[in-house]
Amino acid sequence: GAVVSQHPSRVICKSGTSVKIECRSLDFQATTMFWYRQFPKQSLMLMATSNEGSKATYEQGVEKDKFLINHASLTLSTLTVTSAHPEDSSFYICSAMNRGRETQYFGPGTRLLVL
Amino acid sequence: DQQVKQNSPSLSVQEGRISILNCDYTNSMFDYFLWYKKYPAEGPTFLISISSIKDKNEDGRFTVFLNKSAKHLSLHIVPSQPGDSAVYFCAASGSGAGSYQLTFGKGTKLSVIP
Numbered sequence: 001g002a003v004v005s006q007h008p009s010r011v012i013c014k015s016g017t018s019v020k021i022e023c024r025s026l027d028f029q030a031t032t033m034f035w036y037r038q039f040p041k042q043s044l045m046l047m048a049t050s051n052e053g054s055k056a057t058y059e060q061g062v063e064k065d066k067f068l069i070n071h072a073s074l075t076l077s078t079l080t081v082t083s084a085h086p087e088d089s090s091f092y093i094c095s096a097m098n099r100g101r102e103t104q105y106f107g108p109g110t111r112l113l114v115l
Numbered sequence: 116d117q118q119v120k121q122n123s124p125s126l127s128v129q130e131g132r133i134s135i136l137n138c139d140y141t142n143s144m145f146d147y148f149l150w151y152k153k154y155p156a157e158g159p160t161f162l163i164s165i166s167s168i169k170d171k172n173e174d175g176r177f178t179v180f181l182n183k184s185a186k187h188l189s190l191h192i193v194p195s196q197p198g199d200s201a202v203y204f205c206a207a208s209g210s211g212a213g214s215y216q217l218t219f220g221k222g223t224k225l226s227v228i229p
Contacts, residue, residue: 106158
């Protein structure tokens with residue numbers, strides 16, 4: 001149990017375009033989902049916390065207009081990187097938390113490369 | 116200021132021996148601790164967790180020890196296997212409603228030598 005999927009696994013896009021990344025909890029309902037970013041050889045940095053049916057809470061320094069998060073259902077959250085720039089190239093990972101649990105289960109990650 | 120610290124960036128252990136990964140934290144509000152294993156270009160995989168009301172939790176080859184007074188926890192893997200080679204992240208979360216955000220350490224790369 002507790003499987004989280006992400007799509008796509010890899011994406012290459014041109015500078016200025018927008019990219020949408022989907023995060024799904026496959027076998028449980030996730031009231032809360034998290035989006036992380038990982039730079040090479042660094043730890044995971046929390047970008048935002050997403051609660052189903054409400055606006056996401058962004059961490060300091062994360063532009064909410066650039067990284068749009070939608071948590072429309074208990075099994076799906078999306079992260080849209082708008083007007084992507086090469087510095088947005090990174091590894092984006094989502095996690096989902098079971099209702100009433102404290103453990104986050106992570107998706108496999110999405111490698112974004114902006115040319 | 117790092118609230119969760121993994122001071123050893125890497126560790127090498129012989130197959131069959133014990134691997135001990137350490138983690139220190141500074142925030143006394145943390146009351147739930149987790150260990151994740153991560154391979155390159157993959158998401159972290161949950162391994163084991165411990166609540167602050169306990170000092171030990173065991174699951175198969177993995178045991179986590181918590182010393183609250185020292186604000187220190189450790190993950191023991193015994194016996195170590197080559198497949199255990201990965202980066203291990205220590206994470207912590209605080210108490211209170213909605214305080215489920217995780218704070219991660221920088222990770223320790225474990226290499227198990229056959």
